[in-house]
Amino acid sequence: MISDTVYTKILTWFNAYTRSFIDSEPIEKRAATLKFDHTLLVVKNNSLLCDSISIDNKVRLLSDIVALLHDIGRFEQFKKFKTFADRHSVNHAELGIQIIKQHNVLEELEIEYQYLIQNAIMLHNVPSIPPETDGVQKLLCQLIRDADKLDIYRIASEHYKNPDSRDSRIIGIGVTEENTVSEEIVAAICAKKSVDYSQMKSINDFKLVQLGWVFDLNFTMSVHLITARNHYYDILNSLPRNKTTNAVVDVIEQHIKHVLKDFNS
Numbered sequence: 095m096i097s098d099t100v101y102t103k104i105l106t107w108f109n110a111y112t113r114s115f116i117d118s119e120p121i122e123k124r125a126a127t128l129k130f131d132h133t134l135l136v137v138k139n140n141s142l143l144c145d146s147i148s149i150d151n152k153v154r155l156l157s158d159i160v161a162l163l164h165d166i167g168r169f170e171q172f173k174k175f176k177t178f179a180d181r182h183s184v185n186h187a188e189l190g191i192q193i194i195k196q197h198n199v200l201e202e203l204e205i206e207y208q209y210l211i212q213n214a215i216m217l218h219n220v221p222s223i224p225p226e227t228d229g230v231q232k233l234l235c236q237l238i239r240d241a242d243k244l245d246i247y248r249i250a251s252e253h254y255k256n257p258d259s260r261d262s263r264i265i266g267i268g269v270t271e272e273n274t275v276s277e278e279i280v281a282a283i284c285a286k287k288s289v290d291y292s293q294m295k296s297i298n299d300f301k302l303v304q305l306g307w308v309f310d311l312n313f314t315m316s317v318h319l320i321t322a323r324n325h326y327y328d329i330l331n332s333l334p335r336n337k338t339t340n341a342v343v344d345v346i347e348q349h350i351k352h353v354l355k356d357f358n359s
């Protein structure tokens with residue numbers, strides 16, 4: 095049965111499980127704290143998105159559980175590999191599912207709900223939702239992907255405003271600080287296509303990819319929040335501007351205007 099009580103039990107497990115990582119060595123403590131805070135803010139973002147649409151109560155509870163557990167693999171990933179870069183360690187979504195199973199976190203839920211939650215976690219970090227995904231599964235994927243991106247925008251904008259070497263090491267995704275922009279990235283974003291993350295070479299590529307996530311946002315509320323919270327503009331202002339970057343930014347901003355034209359009126 096899915097109920098508020100089940101969510102509270104899973105939250106209690108989440109707090110106890112993550113506590114053991116937060117009580118460890120300084121660098122791990124910092125990494126675990128960043129992910130703990132991130133998770134709680136993703137849960138909040140998810141609530142704001144749910145408030146903005148009409149959603150069944152059960153589906154809403156499922157989305158709360160997905161938000162709470164989507165990055166549960168991050169804690170073990172950092173402990174083992176000292177990085178959050180999946181390409182240099184493991185797929186953190188897969189690791190998360192293993193941990194959820196090992197700890198029987200979802201045991202009180204019907205099997206179909208367990209699948210819905212696990213699939214949404216598996217698909218939270220893929221470049222795009224597979225086209226055959228539909229119904230409640232699709233909605234759960236859309237919610238977690240937006241709620242997660244909204245908080246990654248926050249982390250990125252704070253990081254670009256105050257680059258702190260300690261957190262750079264933790265947040266680092268394995269790109270160079272070189273002041274270049276890759277043609278493949280520019281072409282993909284201008285065509286509103288999802289970017290192959292392995293093509294990212296420089297920090298500017300990473301910033302462009304983050305700005306281009308706007309095309310992948312599923313809810314008008316998400317686009318409203320990244321602009322109203324200024325996170326979009328903080329990333330934009332940290333990007334060196336030239337003919338190439340201006341062209342990409344133009345395409346992105348036209349899209350934002352289009353999406354928000356009815357929201358603000």
Ligand SMILES: [Fe+2]
Binds near residue numbers: 164165186218219
């Ligand atoms: Fe994640």
